[in-house]
Amino acid sequence: MPSSIGFIGLGIMGQPMALNLVHAGFPVTVFNRTPEKTALLKEAGAKVASTPAEAAAGADFVISIVSDTPAMEEVVAGKGGILETIKSGAVAIDSSTISPVASRKFACKVAGQGASWLDAPVTGSKHMAIKGELTYMVGGDREAFDRAMPVLQVMGKKHIYCGTHGLGLAAKLAQNVIQSTMVEIFCEGFVLAAKAGLKPQIMMEVIQGSMARAALTDFKAPFIFRGDFTPYFPLKLMHKDLTLAMESAYAQNVPMPTAAAVKEVYGAAKAQGKGELDYAAVVTFLEELAKVQVRE
Amino acid sequence: MPSSIGFIGLGIMGQPMALNLVHAGFPVTVFNRTPEKTALLKEAGAKVASTPAEAAAGADFVISIVSDTPAMEEVVAGKGGILETIKSGAVAIDSSTISPVASRKFACKVAGQGASWLDAPVTGSKHMAIKGELTYMVGGDREAFDRAMPVLQVMGKKHIYCGTHGLGLAAKLAQNVIQSTMVEIFCEGFVLAAKAGLKPQIMMEVIQGSMARAALTDFKAPFIFRGDFTPYFPLKLMHKDLTLAMESAYAQNVPMPTAAAVKEVYGAAKAQGKGELDYAAVVTFLEELAKVQVRE
């Protein structure tokens, strides 16, 4: 008999993840703060709960993917939170990108009920969520990780066990520090070159012929060059992740001079109203500063 | 009859470049500030000049690759500089990474003698210089670029015509802004992860499984993980290039908040005595700040 699953958070990523679990034959009970988003899941065969607690009641696995630390605080410890019902022996798998400190606190709380906790943030686009091809970075007990694998394999194709509680998030935040900066400095460099009179395509040829070539900027460049900032990953979320990374850096006494500068650039772009666009829209902020365009 | 070549600057890159020209059958006259380095070229069949002017006298192409703007100022306009002898119709090909403003000034000066000027910085390691596989980014007249191709093809395998005078350098500086930042932020991210307790190899698995994977950091990572900073490209030169890029940014009114922060990190690493190491040694400065090591 397949494990039962409570699934909390049906956003851009959560919905296809939950659908894949239903399609794989797991009995799934979903909860979402705005109930409209549950329709598709209900149609596919999921039960719909009216609180996280109801979704978690009796479930073998409680999966969550919500927007930020306060939202997750509500899901875990608020009224109707999963702490009220999570059963002993269950595994909570949280794919939200939240504060590692908060995540470790949640791990302690569910441990008080006899349950396990995995911080299990993911990378990959909505498209990869649909195909079940996400990459998982997982922190927590190895035993719980192993037990969760049949479920994780439905949603992702790569699962990296990072170590103890919080290290999945640590990996995710370090990765996003690197990705956000790669995109930002690519844009700074292209703006500098464009202001000098260099065509973006020629600058791109230079980069692609060099060791600076990266899958990320190869992917983003055409969007940047034609000014298409349909969000793959919204700028405001990248800014949030940089902020979480800086909080971790503060807690661990790690100076991060470059990440600090990059965070302010994304913050300025967000303050200009670009938060809902893809984070590559940071280029438009730099273009406005420099009064030049990096365009075909 | 093959074109005659004056070649000025027999450093790490210059020596193999000049040797390739000799081996390809060009008559080459070399000059180097410290004469000892001319021995290998002499043995291979090159003539040795005692001034840049002597190397340039009568040459169809005058190639230079020296350390910085003041050194190139001497080569061009100092006593015994190439301006004294460069012939009308010659093409000066300067592969030094110097100030674009200075380079354009040199272009004007040689134009006064009827000669052409190309700013032609290169990327690639010493190893690629030996194999004649450098990448050239070239600014200047298209006609001079075309004329220089038989010579450039001996030293490089990719030649990108960037546009008017200075745009080869603009491309090179933008590229190095991007490369230096990619390495620096890779190190910041890995230091943050290491301080959290994540093993570098696991963090590397995360990056390599993501879009942040890049040839540059794939290449640098093993050196970083074992603390081997044998210089492929010395940190002090990367700091110099960042400084040149910031000077260009100043001249062109381009704000570069991230590059400015990165420049200070490399500058601090240089001030700690790491200037002669590979620029990936920036990791050791970050490690010292954070009191942690990113090591196997």
Place this chain on the structure above:
Amino acid sequence: MPSSIGFIGLGIMGQPMALNLVHAGFPVTVFNRTPEKTALLKEAGAKVASTPAEAAAGADFVISIVSDTPAMEEVVAGKGGILETIKSGAVAIDSSTISPVASRKFACKVAGQGASWLDAPVTGSKHMAIKGELTYMVGGDREAFDRAMPVLQVMGKKHIYCGTHGLGLAAKLAQNVIQSTMVEIFCEGFVLAAKAGLKPQIMMEVIQGSMARAALTDFKAPFIFRGDFTPYFPLKLMHKDLTLAMESAYAQNVPMPTAAAVKEVYGAAKAQGKGELDYAAVVTFLEELAKVQVRE
């Protein structure tokens, strides 16, 4: 009959503040996490409570000054917290420098008990606390502020009503952003000058003859020049306040490029073990980077 006071937190500032209240004739009940520090107050005539709740029970004013947001969370809403006993009509006066967001949340919570809340951070040294000459920046209801004045006047000589809840803290954080940066850039400038060979005393003469003269740097300079970093305000607390300011900036969409850079410099100094020294010890971090000393 004088108002009764519960006083929580007997640190460097809290102890003299509480003593002044006792000396002014208020009946005071004190609580401190480490009970040893209550001896002096007990001797002076204060009662000693074993929990914040006990200190707050029946008090007209509940004054608190603790180290950070989590500590204040415990004081307010932890087991034995003031929420358990604060009486309707009481005024809670919190002089801790904590997150404005958390402070507003505490204001809501005590309002649920019919009590008022003032965020009332102070500036001034321990010496000024002893003399009752602190400066208060106060946020909250005007009526509660007016009611609290007889108590505030015992501890401070200047009381600035800043507006609604959180604005006292907003003022304090903005002030510390300015002060921390003034000291940091003073040190950067003096390190630059010293490396050029300029004597600190001459540079000081330049600054004091200019509009850059400030009470803060006039005060800090002699300590800096003789390397005396006895803590007036510990570097780790300044780093904490910068971090709180950046969190506010994040919450309010305010880009702060300079404060972000300054925060990392203090963070790096703290990571080098200078957290317990006065924040002017940031100069020693800059000196170590530049390999020069700003000394008499």
Place this chain on the structure above:
Amino acid sequence: MPSSIGFIGLGIMGQPMALNLVHAGFPVTVFNRTPEKTALLKEAGAKVASTPAEAAAGADFVISIVSDTPAMEEVVAGKGGILETIKSGAVAIDSSTISPVASRKFACKVAGQGASWLDAPVTGSKHMAIKGELTYMVGGDREAFDRAMPVLQVMGKKHIYCGTHGLGLAAKLAQNVIQSTMVEIFCEGFVLAAKAGLKPQIMMEVIQGSMARAALTDFKAPFIFRGDFTPYFPLKLMHKDLTLAMESAYAQNVPMPTAAAVKEVYGAAKAQGKGELDYAAVVTFLEELAKVQVRE
């Protein structure tokens, strides 16, 4: 018989300085690149030269105050430059804020003619120039400084001998690093406070009641609060001075993380067209980023 003076550069500061010398009875010969500006001096009794060389011919003191390093390069070593005529025993007093490296080079060149060189930058407003109340920071030989005092005393009321060649400029650049950052961070802090809802006047009361009070920000604040950016010192010149300071920092291996960030903020403000305004107009750039105004 009074010493004869050649005076080069009749800008905002140069004109009143030269007038004071004429009024004090010195025979003065002036030169300015745009000849129109010489009218007032001619009327006052000065001779007008058509080249710097002509102004310097036979003069005991050759005073210069021009906009930047390239302009000074022309004045000294260009065609019709002072090197052509400066007499043995003369003292060149350069009050331009230029590169210390270039200044030392000029000192060497005039020494070749038997003349002395002082780098003698000034601080103070146009108003103070008119009243002869500038502050001088002077580098060079003590003997030449002493000899120049009768002339310097006409133009300034405070004269700080800083040491060898270049140290006057080193002091000036360090001072402007400090001043520019004080104003910038004052604005960042006030923008943060304003976005939180704090009135600028209340925030000003906080600052003025604290050790952060400074003559500079006391002076700038009313202009900032009413949006009056009539240039006392144009933003583009402050940006130039920050750039010179960073060049010195590079040459001397001094990491300056905060100054680097501040330079980019002024650079961004300049790129938005604010270069001709007073440098306090940096507040408008920060206001535009944060979408709030710091106004009465």
